[in-house]
Amino acid sequence: MTAETAATAESAADIRRTDRIRASELIGRGWLNTGGKQVTLEDLRGKIVILDFWTFCCINCLHVLDELRPLEERFHDVLVTVGVHSPKFEHEADPDALAAAVERYEIEHPVLDDPNLVTWQAYSARAWPTLVVIDPEGYIAASLSGEGHVAGLTSLVEGLAAEHETKGTLHRGDGPYVPPEPVSRTLRFPGKAVPVTRELGGEGSGVGNFLVADTGHHRIIELKDDLETVVRSWGTGEKGHADGEGSSEGNDAAQFTEPQGLTLLPTELAEQVGYDIVVADTVNHRLRGISTSTGAVTTLVGNGVQRLIDSERVTEAQADELGSLGTDPLSVSLSSPWDVLWSEKTQRVIVAMAGTHQIFAFDPATGELSIWAGTGLEGLSDGDAGEAWFAQTSGLAADAQGDIWIADSETSSLRVLRLGDGYGAAGEKGSPETPYVETIVGEGLFDFGFRDGDPAQARLQHPLGVAALPDGSVLVADTYNGAIRRFHGEHFAADGTTVPAEVSTVARGLKEPSDVLLDSDGATLLVVETNAHELVRIAIPEEYLTVDEGASQTQRPATAVAPGEFSLTVGFAAPTGQKLDDRWGDPTQLKISSSPENLILEGAGNSEGLERTLRLNTEVTEGVLHITARAAACDGAPGEEIPMHAACHLYQQDWGIPVTLEEGADTGLQLDLRGIR
Template sequence: MSETVRTHLRVRASELVGRNWLNTGGKSLDLEALRGKIVLLDFWTFCCINCLHVLDELRPLEEKYSDVLVTVGVHSPKFEHEADPVALAAAVERYEIHHPVLDDPELETWKAYTARAWPTLVVIDPEGYIVAHLSGEGHADGLGVLIPELIAEHEARGTLHRGNGPYVAPEPTSGTLRFPGKALYLPSGRGSASASSASDAGAAADAGAAAGTWLVTDTGHHRVLELGTDFHTVLSTYGSGEKGHADGAAGIARFNEPQGLVLLPEDVAAKTGYDVVIADSVNHRLRGLSLADGSVTTLAGSGVQRLLETGPARVDEDAAGFTGRLGDHPLDVALSSPWDVVWSSKLNAVVIAMAGVHQIFSYEPLTGDVSILAGNGLEGLLDGPAHEAWFAQPSGLAEDADGNIWVADSETSALRKLVISDDGAVTVESAVGKGLFDFGFRDGEASEARLQHPLGVTVLPDGSVAIADTYNGAVRRYDPAAGTVSTLARGLAEPSDVIVDHTQVAGSEPLLVVVEANKHQLVYVPIPKEAQQVDEGAVQTHRPKSPVAPGLMELTVRFTAPTGQKLDDRWGDPTQMKISSTPPELLVSGAGTSVGLLRTLELSSDVPEGILHITARAAACDGPETEDGEIPDHAACHLYQQDWGIPVVLQADGDTDLVLDLRGMD
């Protein structure tokens, strides 16, 4: 079928129930108040990179159809910290969400709409009936067709009401910095003040240059600042502060939520003409910054989010897998939310935490080569050879004295390590962390210790590792020699990065610099001789576990191509499922990768509970079709993908089938 078909089965939308509403001026909303509008429910959680992608996908639709479309964000938290209303309000401000948000900490509305994954979208027509249920990213084109159809249908019936929606903007809270992301120490001689490019910053600038300075991604203001050691004196500003993408001089360049940054070795910088590589997260690009003249250059990334195919699309084992070098030119390579960068002395390359596709990439400044370094694109925690490993939104990187790379793997609340051999081979190991749904605040033996969505990591002078344990509001320390975790500091407001302070004189107390994102500041934190010991327990995500029966289970993933698209069957079945479980013994049969969106699984009666990991993909291309029904040459094609981690509990009267929507229409 080339067109989306909506059946006449009319299912009434469930009421919106939660603790509180944001972005409504203090008013509560219900579906009756929204009658006459097309309502788009966006089930999200602010830790989820895919949810952040969807926020950006929806912005053009919200602007275009502002008089008829009301988006309602239903915040259904994964982590304990995300249930904090103060943290949610900060996230709504941070991500510039301009629609009402329902705070649903008990997942009441989530369960009423049978959501099973973040993100999930549900479309409700002006009469209050569900017309579409969509999982994952990449649905903007389909919604761009569906919304005009609903407008025409309900205008003809007299059930569409045009006019302003219920959004009310909150008061801003930030100052000079707004939700800073990452920081970088610039030693004396490398900063702009040392190069006399900061113009007239006075004595404070001179003092800062003498001791070194700090480069900070002012993420919420879409720019990069150079600060003195007091963290208040602004020495240089890079970027106009206006969201977007533009190269050029410091005052005209544009970023979009920049995050990680790394200083290149001086010999490499001399050859490339830029000093700093910046992970420009929402632009899906790497940018280069010259500290001498303040100019900004795009180094890698096409600006198209990775997994959105622009040529003939095929789904096969390597679609999101380990492929080594990517493309012939770095500006043609699609990236996805690069979150942090670090220089690898062993690889002579920039290593990139590619959060949006759960992988680790590399970029070689002297050749421009972009490669997949580790991770096969599946979301979870799995160690082993680089091409077999699973990550989950890697967000922080640091190199140790042996040339290995430590990784803050945020969605598994884990500390991981890339062990790089002398010949460049990479193996992935886990030091702390259990999996996608396990987190907490517990010190002690690393095997039992727990973190909660860490975003930053650095290596301390003694070889131990400090972790910005973001959702615990803490800085933690992992000691590889002892195999233990301790707490260095707590009471911080979402620390997003941690860096060893190199500006202190010999003999003084060692300090860490912590980027305290939700207080819009950088702070010094002492490194105590004896760390605190914390045990506030281990926690699992309180998503409801689906009761399933042991034995045979029929798994179906529903996918309907959007109007104007056709499944790309030029090379056979254009759909695929990849299935595994935690523990592996949960699946007696049915695991592995094969084409099709139907699979018979066999669940063990000897395993009381576990997690089913399911990845579904489908490829479709734009029409119109040719006379023979074939997809025309050079049609734009799209890859749809969603990962589900579904907690299940085995019981005799449980379900014997499981139906998921990659793109379902009612």
């Protein structure tokens, strides 16, 4: 062993606690990606194991999947990742839905199906995503919450490998992953679609066709009106990022990675900027442009680095503010843009930035990129655009007034950004009217269901698509309910009577519909049925269904806590080679609230530090504590000044912890943002 290797091993040992906790057995309903075999911890002895507690609705979990890929490749002979799928939504407990998600996201490690949260509870997981590192002897080495931990994980795995190589407890070789048999399909998990509404040129192209994000094939296609014939495509079919020239017949050299939303620009603007289609290239964290006449694919916005709230501005008061991000869009970081929409009213491309829970806008004519709504904090909170909270915005549509309707997936809600005359988020309009956000259907991060009727009582389940119809109603692709739902605001009937606002069901029994739009004939709907790998037409019924299968909340074990004074602490240990960034004050922050609001009598709100004393209401018997923790660390050695241009990292996690209030229960709670054992 070299001196450098020995030092790495010593460093890894130094940062771990002396108390050794044996890892719990992996228990669930079954396994995926193992060739049908069960996997035990004994089977994994001698390997470094990362347990990735995830759920397939969660954008942060999807980010972690991508963060882990290079780590898995680099340490393929000593590291085994095990995905522990612990569902948030009812639909995610369906084994067929899980199998489809494992295929869709091209997960190349074993996955334990944990629908009853047995293994989740054994490891005291409280948030998605949570990572637990197990050393080759079967002891827990680290527990991490949230995303952005790859640098720390790399140093930890290096240290564990060096330490256990020396001890003789490291076993190199293949892990238990068995790849599934490939399946050939025309479409593979299509995400979004838009109609071709103007002549685009190219043989076979024409009005009445559809542009489709063939997400699982990492390409964009033009599909004929029969919904089966591919006219042309842009993309190699392999994930990656590559621009390039093509022809009017398409482009088989460019590369995308899991593209989702797309929108068609008006003719004059397209001629001015040199591209017709704007694509949300989701996993590449970019917006791309496609010229249908030349086939050229270009990068419009994004440097490919995932965006986080600026680590130099970690307090809520200093979070990303509305306004322009400049006119050099290729220098700006994005985070999982999920949908894009050309807005006639604003003359901009509106962007659902799922990864930061915000609404952005891009002006193709000037290159200006702006933040239009959302603080970047995850949740459901209405009000002025700059104060609103979103949660994984995934679908966009504009109504006749130009307002923007939003499918806010993680809060299972339908929301609307009312623009009025004050739509200029960068301030150029100068209108006194401030854009604001209004929730039409939805309650919060952990509330969902399948219920029609009064919008205030109606429930959705993780919707991904939305469409505004000419009659003023709005359709929702209610993805996890497998349904198309309809919201119609208060209106007058033919006889002049007032009809109250209501939610109804247009169709159900679909396989994860992720988008819906009105067909060219105006009498049918076109649905992107993602897990059926196809686009389907549905007749608009003369009468809509009224369904009430109830309202639900995410079912997780509740933690018993004592009423009265209650302490909350979030543990954070900066990775080796990093230190807390205290150049602008305390680089840590807690934001705490509760449902119901009166669960916390004192101590709620936002403040610096990772410790807080609360006073819990003795008259409330149960509820949910909502906790957001942040910490900023930069590359540098302890005791040394951080260089001016050092790379900095923001660690953040949101917890929603169900609690019951019981006399004699625990008077404190310890959470780990990044804890090393």
